[in-house]
Amino acid sequence: MPAIRPASKRKPPPDGFSDIEEDLLIFANKMKDAQNTPTDNIPKHQAQWPIFQIAHQRSRYVYELYYQKQAISKQLYDWLLKNGYADAMLIAKWKKQGYEKLCCLRCIQTKETNFNSTCICRVPRAQLKEDQDIQCVNCGCRGCASTD
Amino acid sequence: MVKSTYQPSSSALPPLPPGWTEHIAPTGHKYYYNAETKESTYKRPGVTPTPPPPPPAAVPAAPVAVPGALPTAMPAAVPAIGPAAVPVSGYVPPLSTLNLSDPAVANAFMAQYRAQSQPQQLFGGAKPVEKPQPKPRPQPKDKPKSKVAIPGCEPWVLVYTKYGRRFVYNPVKNASYWRIPEKLMPAILEMDKERIRKKAEGDQEGGKKEEEEEKEKETSRAPEDSKQSEKRKESEAPSEQPPQRDYDSSEYEEVEVTDDEDEAADQQDQSGPPEFTEADIATQLALMNAEYGEQGDYEAGEEGQWEEGDEGLPLSEEDARALFKDLLNDFHINPYSPWEKLMEEGKIFDDARYTVLPTTKARKEVWEEWSREKIAQLKEQRAKQEKQDPRIAFLAFLQEKATPKLYWPEFKRKYRKEGPMRDTSLSDKEREKFYREHINRLKMPQSQLKTDLKKLLQSVPLSQLNNQTLSSHLPSQVLADIRYISLPPEVRDPLIEAYIKELGPPPEASENAEDEAARQAREERRKRHEKALQERERAVAEEKKRQERKLQIERERLREEERELERAMHVSKKGLQTQLLGDQMVKEDREKMETD
Numbered sequence: 001m002p003a004i005r006p007a008s009k010r011k012p013p014p015d016g017f018s019d020i021e022e023d024l025l026i027f028a029n030k031m032k033d034a035q036n037t038p039t040d041n042i043p044k045h046q047a048q049w050p051i052f053q054i055a056h057q058r059s060r061y062v063y064e065l066y067y068q069k070q071a072i073s074k075q076l077y078d079w080l081l082k083n084g085y086a087d088a089m090l091i092a093k094w095k096k097q098g099y100e101k102l103c104c105l106r107c108i109q110t111k112e113t114n115f116n117s118t119c120i121c122r123v124p125r126a127q128l129k130e131d132q133d134i135q136c137v138n139c140g141c142r143g144c145a146s147t148d
Numbered sequence: 149m150v151k152s153t154y155q156p157s158s159s160a161l162p163p164l165p166p167g168w169t170e171h172i173a174p175t176g177h178k179y180y181y182n183a184e185t186k187e188s189t190y191k192r193p194g195v196t197p198t199p200p201p202p203p204p205a206a207v208p209a210a211p212v213a214v215p216g217a218l219p220t221a222m223p224a225a226v227p228a229i230g231p232a233a234v235p236v237s238g239y240v241p242p243l244s245t246l247n248l249s250d251p252a253v254a255n256a257f258m259a260q261y262r263a264q265s266q267p268q269q270l271f272g273g274a275k276p277v278e279k280p281q282p283k284p285r286p287q288p289k290d291k292p293k294s295k296v297a298i299p300g301c302e303p304w305v306l307v308y309t310k311y312g313r314r315f316v317y318n319p320v321k322n323a324s325y326w327r328i329p330e331k332l333m334p335a336i337l338e339m340d341k342e343r344i345r346k347k348a349e350g351d352q353e354g355g356k357k358e359e360e361e362e363k364e365k366e367t368s369r370a371p372e373d374s375k376q377s378e379k380r381k382e383s384e385a386p387s388e389q390p391p392q393r394d395y396d397s398s399e400y401e402e403v404e405v406t407d408d409e410d411e412a413a414d415q416q417d418q419s420g421p422p423e424f425t426e427a428d429i430a431t432q433l434a435l436m437n438a439e440y441g442e443q444g445d446y447e448a449g450e451e452g453q454w455e456e457g458d459e460g461l462p463l464s465e466e467d468a469r470a471l472f473k474d475l476l477n478d479f480h481i482n483p484y485s486p487w488e489k490l491m492e493e494g495k496i497f498d499d500a501r502y503t504v505l506p507t508t509k510a511r512k513e514v515w516e517e518w519s520r521e522k523i524a525q526l527k528e529q530r531a532k533q534e535k536q537d538p539r540i541a542f543l544a545f546l547q548e549k550a551t552p553k554l555y556w557p558e559f560k561r562k563y564r565k566e567g568p569m570r571d572t573s574l575s576d577k578e579r580e581k582f583y584r585e586h587i588n589r590l591k592m593p594q595s596q597l598k599t600d601l602k603k604l605l606q607s608v609p610l611s612q613l614n615n616q617t618l619s620s621h622l623p624s625q626v627l628a629d630i631r632y633i634s635l636p637p638e639v640r641d642p643l644i645e646a647y648i649k650e651l652g653p654p655p656e657a658s659e660n661a662e663d664e665a666a667r668q669a670r671e672e673r674r675k676r677h678e679k680a681l682q683e684r685e686r687a688v689a690e691e692k693k694r695q696e697r698k699l700q701i702e703r704e705r706l707r708e709e710e711r712e713l714e715r716a717m718h719v720s721k722k723g724l725q726t727q728l729l730g731d732q733m734v735k736e737d738r739e740k741m742e743t744d
Contacts, residue, residue, distance in 0.1 A: 012572035019484045026489065061486045068516075071484060071523040 013083075014075040020065065024085055027058040045137050052104050052139035055087060062086035063094060101148070103141035124148060168193050300335045468504040472511060473518045475501040483522035487512055538573040539582070539628040545569070546586050547633040556583050582630060589634040597634045598643065604631045605647050614654040619645050 031054045039047040062085055066077040081088045093099040093108070102108065107119035121136035124145040128134065135142055164170060167184050181188040291310040295317070298304045303320040316332055317324040328336055463471070479496050496502050505511045545568040550559065560579075563569050569579070589597065604626060605613065612623040619641060626632050635643070 012575075017572070023482075023485050023489065057486065057488060064486075065484065069520045069523055071520075 014073060014079050016072050016076045023061065027054060030054050046140065049140035056103055059086040059090050063091045098146050100146045101144045103144040104139040106138040107136060107141060162194055165193055298332060298335050298339065301332050304332055306336060463504055469514050471501045471504045472514045475499050476515065476518050483519040487515060537624050537628045538571050540624060542568045542574055542579060542582065543628065543633050546583060550583060550586055552587050552590055556580050559583060585630050586633065589630065600631045601635060601640065601643060604629050605644065610652060610655050613651065615648055615651045616654055617648055619648065
């Protein structure tokens with residue numbers, strides 16, 4: 001692991017970071033809280049749901065700022081990816097047709113499932129039974145098919 | 149909409165005898181305590197041993213009920229009785245036997261009521277059953293307040309009571325009904341509309357709402373209902389009325405009253421109908437509007453329309469969008485923030501403009517558009533703004549906060565949240581350097597600092613600092629210098645002003661001077677160019693000469709060879725002999741010469 005440089009010796013982030021700094025801080029705090037909440041009394045598979053959800057939200061935030069609102073520069077976007085503010089692999093999926101709303105990468109990992117299929121949350125609502133409420137095991141997603 | 153006419157009887161109750169105090173038990177019941185005798189009771193002690201005053205009208209004989217305890221103990225049950233029981237089934241339960249102070253009974257009653265009542269869109273207070281009961285004295289009494297002849301149905305008059313309810317009365321037959329007979333219904337509706345229209349000029353918004361009601365009423369209500377809305381008891385304090393909007397939302401009271409019950413009231417009415425002025429109506433309408441404001445359970449979209457649309461027309465799509473964007477602007481929403489944050493904070497929910505768009509999806513769409521526009525705007529603005537030297541802000545900050553008492557790490561920790569300390573364009577090292585230098589300079593004598601400042605000012609060219617420079621707009625060259633902040637402002641500013649006054653005007657020649665410099669530079673460049681050219685020429689000439697010489701030598705050599713060839717070609721008739729002889733002779737000659 002590379003040494004963590006002190007703040008005084010770190011390169012300053014690219015321009016425009018100050019605009020989004022506050023919101024990123026909120027996300028970071030949320031994430032910390034989620035990590036520190038005890039998971040004793042919740043089902044084991046649900047323990048990581050909030051982590052996934054916050055990671056998704058934060059990635060989505062960065063993705064939208066760069067690709068949809070053109071609010072941040074390429075340099076800043078790269079810097080954010082490099083510094084772990086967003087999940088580059090997830091964003092890569094979002095750019096593909098059919099994956100625009102993908103909740104997490106685990107939900108499309110077919111090799112990890114018994115029948116080599118994707119997660120239930122990838123099934124379009126139209127193909128589910130009426131009023132079938134689902135919440136996927138991986139990240140607690142309630143449905144992330146593009147057509148929903 | 150009619151408020152309950154029920155009043156907690158405490159106001160009507162006789163005052164407590166001395167020594168007694170009133171308290172509220174954790175259950176909400178009131179009880180009375182005598183500190184001297186250490187006696188406590190639920191029953192209200194009176195000076196005279198009067199029986200406890202009967203509970204409010206709806207529950208005429210609640211055996212266990214402690215007066216005053218009723219509204220808190222079962223607030224919802226009371227108002228619901230009337231509309232539920234009477235009109236729907238047509239069966240009037242013997243209220244006197246119904247003990248509604250018992251929660252179980254009340255609940256059962258409510259369940260029955262809810263099953264019967266139809267879902268209605270209208271909002272409004274529930275109607276308590278309020279029968280004018282002549283007998284119990286401390287009972288709040290509803291009195292007729294004004295009467296209006298119903299046009300078209302001559303003998304009938306419409307009587308408004310003190311508490312804002314109304315009934316129809318036929319003086320000929322001496323009959324009165326809470327429930328308005330069907331034959332009178334159209335005429336009364338007509339009257340209502342007329343009155344509302346009159347009101348509409350004075351109180352637009354209120355009028356609109358009523359019209360809205362009117363429409364809904366006409367579509368959804370059964371015709372036999374009678375309207376009971378606008379009037380309301382003004383004196384009734386909100387705290388005194390039991391919460392009563394939960395169950396019934398009807399505007400028309402559906403209570404039938406028998407004649408004899410009403411007679412006393414009617415007679416009073418006839419004896420002297422009090423004035424019911426415009427002002428009264430106005431205040432009541434105002435009250436009603438307030439009531440509307442409190443209630444959040446009606447259709448979301450409509451409020452915005454009332455707020456903004458003049459005629460209650462639905463807003464156009466664009467207007468709604470513009471309104472929502474206005475809302476976002478007004479609340480200073482950060483365009484960079486995510487939508488989730490906006491929703492979590494919930495600041496904008498309370499604004500009426502929030503509801504101009506019907507769905508959250510539409511709102512999000514508009515928000516996205518807005519944030520995109522806003523960000524583009526911000527970008528443009530920033531591009532226009534000239535870049536300010538980050539040192540200026542930091543130095544100004546230093547001048548304000550730095551003291552020799554704090555070391556740099558302490559200073560840094562203390563002010564780490566300040567803007568200039570967090571600015572990333574200035575590195576921490578630089579900041580530290582500035583701080584240390586500044587602190588060191590603070591220890592120097594003032595005279596030294598003054599001369600330093602003078603030097604700094606003198607170093608600035610006249611084109612930047614002259615007698616037309618405002619002291620508030622010094623060139624950044626000055627502001628970003630550590631010498632500028634060493635003196636406290638009260639000493640420094642007069643000094644600088646004095647210096648500026650001494651200076652000459654902004655040199656017109658400054659441009660010339662610049663030109664001069666430029667020309668000089670150009671000249672120099674030309675000279676250099678020429679020199680280079682000459683050198684090159686010389687070099688070329690030399691090269692040429694060398695080449696020529698080479699060429700001559702070559703030519704010489706060529707000629708020599710040619711000559712030799714020519715000589716060789718000159719062969720006489722003697723042939724080779726002579727040639728050889730010649731050679732021999734030459735040889736001999738040489739030998740001779742050698743021997744010589």
